[in-house]
Amino acid sequence: MTILTFKEKSDLLKNIANFFKKIKIEAKKIKGIILFLDSLTFSETRKVLTISNVWGKFMDIPLGIVKKDEIEISAQTSLKDIILKIFEKGKKRLKKRIILPEYYKEPNITFKKS
DSSP states (O other): OOOOOOSOOSOHHHHHHHHHHHHTOOGGGOOOEEEEEOSOOHHHHHHHHHHHHHHHHHHTOOEEEEEGGGSOOOTTOOHHHHHHHHHHHHHTTOBSSOOOOOOSSOOOOSOOOO
16 A cells, blocks of 8 residues: 655656655556545645546556545554554545546635625
């Protein structure tokens, strides 16, 4: 199991390519993608889902999704335990499909009309 996170969100594809080089794994060896969409912006949600859906379809691999409210997290829960909970729930949901977006916030892409 490998976890991919981003500190710099501006160049997602470059970050993915660098990540694979760093951990020395070929993209074709990925057997599935589990998404944990927690508090992403409208644009971030679209980016993550677009790349995951295209990758899943192109590489013929299953996708799974876990939502924040489906995982019990307390202040004492370690990051390792959170990741394991996401993985355990997500691997049961892996299937070949397209994941449609669910937005947790209102889009902030236009000016409000007065």
